[in-house]
Amino acid sequence: MIESTPFPEAVLDRQCEQRSEPGFMEKVLSSASHRVMVFQRGQALMAGSTPAFLAPEVLPDVTPEGTTVVYLGKVGPGQGHVLPQGTDLVLYALPDDADEPDWVPDGGTxxxxxxxxVNFTAVDEQAFVQAQAVANWHASHRHCPRCGSKTIMDAAGWMRRCPQDGSQHFPRTDPAVIVAIVGSDDRILLANNRQWENNRYSTVAGFVEGGESAEQAAVREIAEEVGVHLHSLNYISSQAWPFPQSLMLGFLGHTADTVAVPDNVEVRGARWFARGELQSAVLAGEVQISHRLSIARALIEHWYGGAIVEPGDKA
Known part of the structure; x- marks a missing residue:
C-alpha cells in the first residue's frame, strides 16, 4: 500500500505550549541561529527551487511596517534538510500593498x-503550507468580530486579542471533503472543473457545512456535482490546504451508479477511467491529473495502486 499523502509526519515542532510564555518570541528573534521565511501576496521568497530561509543579518534593521511576524516551529531530527535540527523558523509576512523588498538576496524571487x-523536502512543504495558512488568517482577521476594534497579535503570532473586550481569536481552518469515486466495475470517476483546462480531471471536493458530518458532506457534494449516489465511504487521509484555509479530508467513495450528470455550475464534465485507460491517457497528454503533492493525486494513486507515470518522468 502506498502512502496516502506526502509527508504524513510533522517535521516542525510548533512549540505550542512554549510559544505562549512571556518573552518567547523575543528570545527566538534575538538568536543568531533562527531563520526567516518571507511571504508577500501569497508567495514565498525562493532561493532557486527551495524556500529562502534567511539568516537574521540579511533582514533590515527595522521590521517593515505592517509585517506579520509568526513563530513557525523548530526543525525536527533526521529530516535530511539543509537546516540543522533545532533551528527555529519564523515567518515575516509583508503587507500586500508594500513594494517588493529591496533587501532580498540577489537572485531571490x-x-x-x-x-x-514539486521538488520540496518535508521541511520546505510543511513550512510553506503553515506559513501560508497563518498569513492568510492574519490578513483577514485584523479586527474583532465582536466589537470591531483592531486586534493585536499574541502567543508568537498564533492568537489575536481584542484590547477592548479581551476576547481571544485563533486561526481558522475550514473542513472540506475530497473524494475519489469508484464504481462497481472498479473504474474511477474524475471530474473536469469549469475553471480548468478542458483536459484536466481530478477528484471531487467541497466544504463541510454547519451541523454536517464529513461523510454526509461527501455524499451531498458528489450527488450535487456529478449526480451519483455513494453507498459507502472509506476515510483515507487528510491534508492541510491553506488556499485559502482548508483541511482536506480524503475519502474513497463507492457507487453503483454508472452514469454521471455534471451540474454544469462547478463541474463541466465527468469521465470514467479504468486503470490502464487513465495511465495511457496521461502518458499521451490527453488527460492531466492533479500534481503529486496534492491529496487529490494521492487518492487517485491510492485507487490506481501505485504511481501514475507522466510524460517527461525519468525511467
Missing part, C-alpha cells in the same frame, strides 16, 4: 506553492 513545490 517570489513564487506560489503550486509552481515550485
Amino acid at each position: 517570489f513564487a506560489r506553492f503550486r509552481d515550485v513545490a
